[in-house]
Amino acid sequence: EVQLVESGGGSVPPGGSLRVSCVVSGFSFSTSGMSWVRQAPGKGLEWVSSINGHGDDTYYADSVKGRFSISRDNSKNTLYLQMNSLRVEDTAVYYCAKATVPVGAFDIWGQGTMVTVSS
Protein backbone atom coordinates (compact mmCIF):
# COMPACT_ATOMS: atom_id res chain seq x y z
CA GLU A 1 0.00 0.00 0.00
CA VAL A 2 1.27 3.45 -0.94
CA GLN A 3 1.52 5.59 2.18
CA LEU A 4 3.03 8.86 3.39
CA VAL A 5 2.92 9.44 7.15
CA GLU A 6 3.95 12.79 8.60
CA SER A 7 4.97 13.38 12.19
CA GLY A 8 6.72 15.92 14.36
CA GLY A 9 4.18 18.70 14.37
CA GLY A 10 3.35 20.60 17.52
CA SER A 11 3.27 23.97 19.21
CA VAL A 12 6.34 26.22 19.30
CA PRO A 13 6.89 29.90 20.23
CA PRO A 14 7.87 32.47 17.62
CA GLY A 15 11.58 32.22 16.83
CA GLY A 16 11.63 28.53 17.71
CA SER A 17 12.54 25.48 15.65
CA LEU A 18 10.82 22.26 14.70
CA ARG A 19 11.56 19.33 12.42
CA VAL A 20 8.74 17.44 10.73
CA SER A 21 9.21 14.06 9.08
CA CYS A 22 7.44 12.00 6.45
CA VAL A 23 7.93 8.25 6.24
CA VAL A 24 6.91 6.69 2.96
CA SER A 25 6.14 3.17 1.81
CA GLY A 26 4.75 1.39 -1.22
CA PHE A 27 6.78 3.11 -3.95
CA SER A 28 10.38 3.79 -4.93
CA PHE A 29 11.26 6.68 -2.61
CA SER A 30 14.84 7.12 -3.82
CA THR A 31 13.73 7.86 -7.40
CA SER A 32 10.85 10.16 -6.45
CA GLY A 33 10.86 13.92 -6.17
CA MET A 34 9.19 15.03 -2.95
CA SER A 35 7.72 18.25 -1.67
CA TRP A 36 6.19 19.95 1.33
CA VAL A 37 2.93 21.87 0.90
CA ARG A 38 1.23 23.73 3.74
CA GLN A 39 -2.25 25.00 4.47
CA ALA A 40 -2.95 27.66 7.07
CA PRO A 41 -6.22 27.25 8.99
CA GLY A 42 -9.15 28.04 6.71
CA LYS A 43 -6.83 29.03 3.85
CA GLY A 44 -5.62 27.61 0.56
CA LEU A 45 -2.62 25.49 -0.37
CA GLU A 46 0.91 26.92 -0.44
CA TRP A 47 3.94 25.16 -1.90
CA VAL A 48 6.86 25.29 0.57
CA SER A 49 9.80 23.26 -0.71
CA SER A 50 10.87 20.46 -3.06
CA ILE A 51 13.79 18.04 -3.35
CA ASN A 52 14.86 15.65 -6.08
CA GLY A 53 15.37 11.92 -5.63
CA HIS A 54 19.11 12.15 -4.96
CA GLY A 55 18.69 14.99 -2.48
CA ASP A 56 21.16 17.27 -4.27
CA ASP A 57 18.62 19.66 -5.78
CA THR A 58 16.38 21.69 -3.49
CA TYR A 59 13.90 24.52 -3.97
CA TYR A 60 12.14 26.87 -1.58
CA ALA A 61 9.30 29.35 -1.65
CA ASP A 62 10.43 32.92 -0.94
CA SER A 63 8.38 32.91 2.26
CA VAL A 64 10.60 30.23 3.86
CA LYS A 65 13.95 30.62 2.08
CA GLY A 66 16.82 30.92 4.55
CA ARG A 67 14.69 29.60 7.43
CA PHE A 68 13.54 26.15 6.29
CA SER A 69 15.67 23.26 5.03
CA ILE A 70 14.40 20.19 3.19
CA SER A 71 16.34 16.92 3.22
CA ARG A 72 15.86 13.21 2.80
CA ASP A 73 17.33 9.91 3.96
CA ASN A 74 16.74 7.38 1.22
CA SER A 75 18.00 4.55 3.42
CA LYS A 76 15.13 5.29 5.82
CA ASN A 77 12.51 6.24 3.21
CA THR A 78 12.10 9.50 5.10
CA LEU A 79 11.66 13.13 4.08
CA TYR A 80 12.38 15.98 6.48
CA LEU A 81 11.62 19.66 6.85
CA GLN A 82 13.74 21.55 9.36
CA MET A 83 11.99 24.78 10.29
CA ASN A 84 13.95 27.52 12.07
CA SER A 85 13.08 31.10 13.07
CA LEU A 86 9.42 30.17 13.00
CA ARG A 87 6.84 32.92 12.66
CA VAL A 88 3.16 33.07 13.58
CA GLU A 89 2.35 33.02 9.85
CA ASP A 90 4.03 29.59 9.53
CA THR A 91 1.11 28.08 11.46
CA ALA A 92 -0.39 25.47 9.15
CA VAL A 93 -0.95 21.83 8.37
CA TYR A 94 2.18 20.60 6.62
CA TYR A 95 1.67 17.92 3.97
CA CYS A 96 4.37 15.88 2.31
CA ALA A 97 3.61 14.98 -1.28
CA LYS A 98 5.15 12.87 -4.01
CA ALA A 99 5.79 14.39 -7.42
CA THR A 100 4.34 12.84 -10.53
CA VAL A 101 6.59 11.43 -13.24
CA PRO A 102 7.37 13.49 -15.20
CA VAL A 103 7.41 16.18 -12.53
CA GLY A 104 4.49 18.57 -12.65
CA ALA A 105 1.97 17.69 -10.00
CA PHE A 106 1.58 15.82 -6.71
CA ASP A 107 -0.04 12.41 -6.97
CA ILE A 108 0.29 11.08 -3.44
CA TRP A 109 -0.21 13.05 -0.24
CA GLY A 110 0.20 12.38 3.45
CA GLN A 111 -2.47 13.16 6.00
CA GLY A 112 -0.60 16.22 7.26
CA THR A 113 0.90 17.34 10.54
CA MET A 114 -0.15 20.52 12.35
CA VAL A 115 2.44 23.13 13.27
CA THR A 116 1.31 25.96 15.55
CA VAL A 117 3.54 28.97 16.18
CA SER A 118 2.22 30.96 19.09
CA SER A 119 3.43 32.70 22.20
Added chain:
Amino acid sequence: EIVLTQSPATLSSSPGERATLSCRASQSVSSNLAWYQQKPGQAPRLLIYDATTRATGIPARFSGIGSGTDFTLTITSLEPEDFAVYYCQQRSKWPLYGFGQGTKLEIK
Protein backbone atom coordinates in the same frame (compact mmCIF):
# COMPACT_ATOMS: atom_id res chain seq x y z
CA GLU B 1 5.92 35.24 -10.59
CA ILE B 2 3.01 33.33 -12.09
CA VAL B 3 -0.32 33.86 -10.34
CA LEU B 4 -3.31 31.55 -10.76
CA THR B 5 -6.79 33.03 -10.43
CA GLN B 6 -9.74 30.68 -9.99
CA SER B 7 -13.36 31.55 -10.67
CA PRO B 8 -15.92 31.56 -9.32
CA ALA B 9 -14.89 31.61 -5.66
CA THR B 10 -18.05 29.67 -4.82
CA LEU B 11 -20.26 27.66 -7.17
CA SER B 12 -23.69 26.48 -6.06
CA SER B 13 -25.00 23.49 -7.97
CA SER B 14 -27.30 20.51 -7.52
CA PRO B 15 -26.56 16.79 -7.88
CA GLY B 16 -26.92 15.72 -11.48
CA GLU B 17 -25.96 19.16 -12.85
CA ARG B 18 -22.81 20.06 -14.76
CA ALA B 19 -20.16 22.20 -13.03
CA THR B 20 -17.53 24.29 -14.81
CA LEU B 21 -14.58 25.70 -12.87
CA SER B 22 -12.06 28.12 -14.33
CA CYS B 23 -8.37 28.76 -13.69
CA ARG B 24 -6.44 31.57 -15.36
CA ALA B 25 -2.66 32.00 -15.24
CA SER B 26 -1.00 35.43 -15.32
CA GLN B 27 1.39 34.09 -17.97
CA SER B 28 1.63 30.91 -19.98
CA VAL B 29 2.23 27.66 -18.09
CA SER B 30 1.93 25.59 -21.29
CA SER B 31 0.12 22.40 -20.20
CA ASN B 32 1.74 22.28 -16.74
CA LEU B 33 -1.56 22.58 -14.90
CA ALA B 34 -3.17 20.21 -12.41
CA TRP B 35 -6.47 20.10 -10.53
CA TYR B 36 -7.10 18.83 -6.99
CA GLN B 37 -10.16 18.11 -4.89
CA GLN B 38 -10.07 18.68 -1.14
CA LYS B 39 -12.73 17.73 1.38
CA PRO B 40 -12.79 19.05 4.97
CA GLY B 41 -10.15 17.45 7.16
CA GLN B 42 -8.59 15.58 4.26
CA ALA B 43 -5.49 15.96 2.13
CA PRO B 44 -5.90 17.15 -1.45
CA ARG B 45 -6.52 14.50 -4.11
CA LEU B 46 -5.05 14.78 -7.60
CA LEU B 47 -7.77 14.76 -10.27
CA ILE B 48 -6.12 16.03 -13.47
CA TYR B 49 -2.50 16.63 -14.49
CA ASP B 50 -0.88 17.96 -17.64
CA ALA B 51 -4.11 19.97 -18.05
CA THR B 52 -6.14 17.10 -19.53
CA THR B 53 -4.98 13.73 -18.13
CA ARG B 54 -7.11 12.10 -15.46
CA ALA B 55 -5.16 10.66 -12.53
CA THR B 56 -5.43 7.01 -11.62
CA GLY B 57 -8.86 6.06 -10.33
CA ILE B 58 -10.54 9.37 -11.17
CA PRO B 59 -14.04 8.95 -12.64
CA ALA B 60 -14.65 9.91 -16.25
CA ARG B 61 -17.11 12.65 -15.21
CA PHE B 62 -14.06 14.79 -14.37
CA SER B 63 -12.35 16.37 -17.38
CA GLY B 64 -9.85 19.14 -17.95
CA ILE B 65 -9.15 21.31 -20.96
CA GLY B 66 -6.90 24.25 -21.74
CA SER B 67 -3.33 25.31 -22.39
CA GLY B 68 -1.31 28.48 -22.03
CA THR B 69 -3.24 30.71 -19.65
CA ASP B 70 -6.85 29.47 -19.60
CA PHE B 71 -7.96 26.17 -18.11
CA THR B 72 -11.26 24.56 -17.23
CA LEU B 73 -12.27 21.66 -15.01
CA THR B 74 -15.66 20.22 -15.88
CA ILE B 75 -17.64 17.81 -13.75
CA THR B 76 -20.55 16.31 -15.64
CA SER B 77 -23.53 15.06 -13.65
CA LEU B 78 -22.45 15.99 -10.11
CA GLU B 79 -22.48 13.29 -7.47
CA PRO B 80 -23.04 14.09 -3.76
CA GLU B 81 -19.38 13.29 -3.02
CA ASP B 82 -18.17 15.91 -5.54
CA PHE B 83 -19.06 18.85 -3.32
CA ALA B 84 -15.70 20.06 -2.06
CA VAL B 85 -13.02 22.70 -2.67
CA TYR B 86 -11.09 22.51 -5.95
CA TYR B 87 -7.61 23.93 -6.53
CA CYS B 88 -5.62 24.39 -9.70
CA GLN B 89 -1.81 24.19 -9.53
CA GLN B 90 0.93 25.12 -11.96
CA ARG B 91 4.55 24.16 -12.37
CA SER B 92 6.97 26.68 -13.84
CA LYS B 93 10.52 27.90 -13.47
CA TRP B 94 9.60 30.24 -10.64
CA PRO B 95 7.96 29.73 -8.31
CA LEU B 96 8.46 26.04 -8.89
CA TYR B 97 4.85 25.36 -8.00
CA GLY B 98 1.85 27.59 -7.33
CA PHE B 99 -1.78 27.07 -6.41
CA GLY B 100 -4.92 29.01 -7.15
CA GLN B 101 -6.99 30.28 -4.25
CA GLY B 102 -9.65 27.59 -4.69
CA THR B 103 -13.26 27.24 -5.78
CA LYS B 104 -15.79 25.93 -3.28
CA LEU B 105 -18.40 23.74 -4.95
CA GLU B 106 -21.43 23.71 -2.68
CA ILE B 107 -24.84 22.12 -2.82
CA LYS B 108 -27.57 24.49 -3.92
